[in-house]
Amino acid sequence: MDFSFTEEQRMFRDMVHEFAEKELKPRARHTDEAAEFNAEAVQKMGPLGLLGLSVPEEYGGAGVDAISAALAVEQIGWGCGSTGLAIEAHNELGCAPIVLFGTEEQKRKWLPLLASGKGKLGSLALTEPGAGSDLAGGVRVFAERHGDEWIINGEKMWCTNASIAQTIITLCRTDKRGGSQSLSMIIVPTDAPGLRIGPAEKKMGLKGSPTHAVSYDNVRIPAANLLGPEGRGLQQALQTLDGGRISIAALSLGLAQAAFEEACKYAKERQTFGVPIALHQAIQWMIADAATLIDAARLMVYRAAWLKANGRSFSKEAAMAKLFASEIAEKVCFSAIQIHGGYGYSAEYPVERIYRDQRLMAIGEGTSEINRLVIARHVLELR
Numbered sequence: 001m002d003f004s005f006t007e008e009q010r011m012f013r014d015m016v017h018e019f020a021e022k023e024l025k026p027r028a029r030h031t032d033e034a035a036e037f038n039a040e041a042v043q044k045m046g047p048l049g050l051l052g053l054s055v056p057e058e059y060g061g062a063g064v065d066a067i068s069a070a071l072a073v074e075q076i077g078w079g080c081g082s083t084g085l086a087i088e089a090h091n092e093l094g095c096a097p098i099v100l101f102g103t104e105e106q107k108r109k110w111l112p113l114l115a116s117g118k119g120k121l122g123s124l125a126l127t128e129p130g131a132g133s134d135l136a137g138g139v140r141v142f143a144e145r146h147g148d149e150w151i152i153n154g155e156k157m158w159c160t161n162a163s164i165a166q167t168i169i170t171l172c173r174t175d176k177r178g179g180s181q182s183l184s185m186i187i188v189p190t191d192a193p194g195l196r197i198g199p200a201e202k203k204m205g206l207k208g209s210p211t212h213a214v215s216y217d218n219v220r221i222p223a224a225n226l227l228g229p230e231g232r233g234l235q236q237a238l239q240t241l242d243g244g245r246i247s248i249a250a251l252s253l254g255l256a257q258a259a260f261e262e263a264c265k266y267a268k269e270r271q272t273f274g275v276p277i278a279l280h281q282a283i284q285w286m287i288a289d290a291a292t293l294i295d296a297a298r299l300m301v302y303r304a305a306w307l308k309a310n311g312r313s314f315s316k317e318a319a320m321a322k323l324f325a326s327e328i329a330e331k332v333c334f335s336a337i338q339i340h341g342g343y344g345y346s347a348e349y350p351v352e353r354i355y356r357d358q359r360l361m362a363i364g365e366g367t368s369e370i371n372r373l374v375i376a377r378h379v380l381e382l383r
Contacts, residue, residue, distance in 0.1 A: 078258045
C-alpha cells in the first residue's frame with residue numbers, strides 16, 4: 001500500500017493551506033458573527049483553480065484528481081467552515097453535474113464562468129419542504145414542457161449559495177405519473193423571471209454560507225438547459241451526492257483539525273495546579289483520542305477519493321467516509337471545548353464557532369441515518 005501523496009498533490013495542498021491561513025482564517029470570526037460571505041477571498045480562488053476543482057482545463061477549471069480536490073476542501077474548511085461549505089457546494093453540487101451530465105454546449109456556456117471567479121457560484125436545489133431524504137417520492141417542483149421551453153413551478157429549500165449563484169441546478173418532476181424515471185435536472189439561471197430567492201436562513205452555524213428557500217413561479221427555461229436525458233434526474237442526483245459526500249467528509253476533517261490544533265495550543269498554555277494542563281492525564285487522553293479519530297477519518301476520506309480518482313466504485317466508501325468523518329468531528333470539537341473549559345463556551349475562542357459549524361456535517365448531503373442505509377444496502381447487496 002502506498003499512503004504517500006504525489007509531489008503535485010503535496011504542492012497543491014500546501015498552496016491551499018497557505019491561502020486559507022492568509023485569506024480565510026483571520027476573517028473566520030467576522031464571517032460568522034456578521035453572517036457575511038467572504039466574497040473577496042472567494043474571488044481570489046478562481047485563478048488558483050479552487051472554483052473549478054473538477055472542471056477540465058479546457059473549460060477553464062483546474063481539472064485536479066479527486067484526492068487533490070479533497071485536500072483542497074479540507075484546507076479551506078480548516079480556515080473557515082462557512083467558506084468551506086460554500087466552495088464545497090459550488091464545486092460538487094453546482095459544477096460537477098454539468099461536468100458529469102452536460103452537453104458540450106452546456107459545458108462551454110456555463111463552466112468557464114463558474115470556474116473563473118469573475119461571476120457568481122453554482123448551486124443545486126434538491127430539498128423541498130416535504131422532500132429531504134425522500135427525493136424519489138417527495139419532489140413536487142414540476143417542470144412542464146411547452147415547445148422549446150420548460151415551465152417550472154414549486155418551492156425548494158435549504159439551497160446553499162442561492163443568493164450568490166449564477167445557476168441553480170434544479171431537480172424537477174417532469175412526469176406526473178411518478179416513479180424513478182420521473183425526475184430531471186434542469187440548469188436554471190438565477191436571473192430567470194419568476195425565480196425568487198428568499199431571505200438567508202438564520203442558522204446555528206456556517207452563517208457566512210448563505211442558505212435560502214427558492215420559489216419558481218412559471219419560470220421559463222430553454223429546453224436546452226435539461227441536463228442529460230429526461231427522466232434521469234434521480235440517478236444524476238444520487239451520483240452527484242456520492243461525490244459530494246467525499247467533499248463533506250473532507251470539510252469535516254478540516255473543521256476537526258482546526259479544533260484539534262486549538263485544543264493542543266490551549267493545553268500547552270493553560271496552567272492549573274502549577275503546571276500546563278497538557279501534563280494532566282485526562283487532557284492527554286482527550287488529545288490522544290482526537291488525534292486517533294482524525295487520523296482514521298483522514299485515511300477513509302483519502303481511500304474514497306482514491307477510488308473515485310481511479311474510476312472505481314466508491315459509493316459505499318464515500319458514505320462510510322462521510323458518516324465517520326462527520327461524527328468524529330462532533331467528538332473532536334466536543335473535546336476541544338472541554339479542554340478549554342469555560343473559555344471554550346465563549347465566542348472569544350474559535351472552538352465555539354467550529355463546534356457550531358461542524359454540526360451540519362452529519363445532516364447535509366445525506367444524514368448519518370441515510371448514509372448508514374446506503375452502507376447497509378451495499379453490504380447486504382440490496383437494491
